[in-house]
Amino acid sequence: MDRRTFIKTGAITATAAALSVSSIAPFVDAEENTDTEFDEVFDIIVVGSGLAGTTSAITAAEHGNKVLVVDKMNILGGTSLISGLNFSCVGSDEQKARGIKDTPELMAEDMRKVSEDYGDPELSLTVARMTTRFYHFLKDRGVVFKEFKQLGGHSVARAVWAGGGAFVIRPLHAYARENLADRLTMRKRCKVDDIVFENGRAVGLKVRENYYFDFDDPQNDDKKNKTGTVKYIGAKKGIVFASGGYCRDKKLLGAEADILEETNSDANPGARSGTMQMLMSHGAQAVNLSLFRLAYPIPTEDLMWGMLINPDGKRFVNEFGNRNTIGMTILKEKKKFDGKAPLLIYDQTGADNFHDKQRFQLSMEAKNGYEGTMYKFQTLKEVAKYFGYDPRVLQKAVDEYNAALDSGVDQEFGKDFSQMNGAALRKAPFYAMRLTPKCTYTPGGVRITKEAQMINSATGETFEGLFAAGEATGGVHGAMRLTACSVPDCGAFGLISGDNVSAMKPVKLKMKS
């Protein structure tokens, strides 16, 4: 562990003590007790019901274990249920049918190219190596892939798509209900407050059932929400934390980088850091917490076809760049204008050039998330009127942009005009939207081994009985998670944690009499 991470972790752990519901002192096993009497006992508890948790739980139940999945929210499925869930997969039937040559090493290399050397290359390779198994895991349990895509940053076509998260999570949950009902229980509105340790091994959880997430004050939910009834649930073999990321946690994001408070997010409203901070209070190492992944309602690679202007009608960024650079520039510009987001405008040719027409269509139908709606206009005057610009200011911006395009050189921002394929701001109709980057994924989280074991920062050893998978973990992707690589991550460490927690030797636990 490098010094910077240690200091960061230490600082956050200190805050964690203050924030945590159960007020545990850092690095102390608050529930250290050799004789906890549990209300219920399972072989394995999985925290989180998104893709990673569901995969881990199904895997563990299929190994014959009695498994409980808990989720604090009012609905099961986490952020996965509402995500696109494109799945980068090496060795799919779709690749074979097209004769596409691909290897896990090539996929891992693609992932590392955008990582800016953050994170652990071994974890990326582990993810890529597990994709074929996960592909069949999903297909065999009722997931149907409808499309095969070549996506940005991937050196070959390898993404399969089932139609969105609902078409992955629903079949998996239905499969579990129909085939594993005797072994697998899924419980919503069940919030984890703490871990119960016995002789250094994690053997259970302190939870609150009938937990009602506070949608009226979500920023303070972890700290102030007192709903629910306390229960102790034992886990004879171990616990898997697939508790998700913290995209909606503006306090933590803002503490890591002030500007991130300006982001939107349409991740699961429960995507906050409470569970991670509880884990850290027991010494779990958290890595890469300062990293972030910005995204837009439309694909980053389709921003280039348009022009971005601030409320003064001035361009301020090269629209053809990487997601985080454009995003940070927009966030800074937004801050300059009291939170008012810049405007993105396309003409018909630009709209026709879109790589991903499905997401363009979603934006036109107002179904592309918070502030993700695009509007169509016959004239620039209409654009100006709708978005509150002086029509002359907008016309001037458009004229200057078109003139720069004609000259072939973007003197101001260095946009590569040779790639525009005819897109300018000339051919009506025009399409426009306000553009605020969204924080859609947090690459940071608890550090794991390639066996999905959680690592204790105090000892450098793995925790006995604690595993983690999915967005809850850190270091798998580095700086900018490659598109369509969260699904394989959830899958790989979901499967690995499910296998490995199943292989644990069970401990004897006492039930309340």
Add this chain to the structure above:
Amino acid sequence: MKKLFIVLGIIMIASIAFLYQGMNAKEQSKKTDVVLPATTLSASKLSELKNDYPSKNDQHKKLGFDCVTCHGDFKDPKEVLPLENKQCLTCHGDYKKVAERTSFLDKNEVNPHDGFHHKDELDCASCHREHKPSVNYCANCHDTKVWMKATP
């Protein structure tokens, strides 16, 4: 522009449908026999609680509901939880029937009772609240103003 017209059209149809359904609901409510659960709470305690936890739902107020009408009998108000769907559906029929009332939103896949993401798994109380103003759960992530009016 054509899109705008379509959107406006949807909003107009939605408003008409809401009005129509509203009228319908009034008639239905007249016919519904709500059997009040027996309670161990005294009338004075009930009226005190009603003041402490007032209803925001005009229709329910008109019908003269008190705590136990929806929550059933209880001793300590602290033990009372938000309603489960089946409790709401005692009077409101089944989830499918509720979804049919907003089925004019099906075409755009944004029927809140049978939506793209959540199908029939959302709790009534996630949007319709008795003691606080109702909210639109979809608005946690979406520009819902384009689709629909305020939640009743």
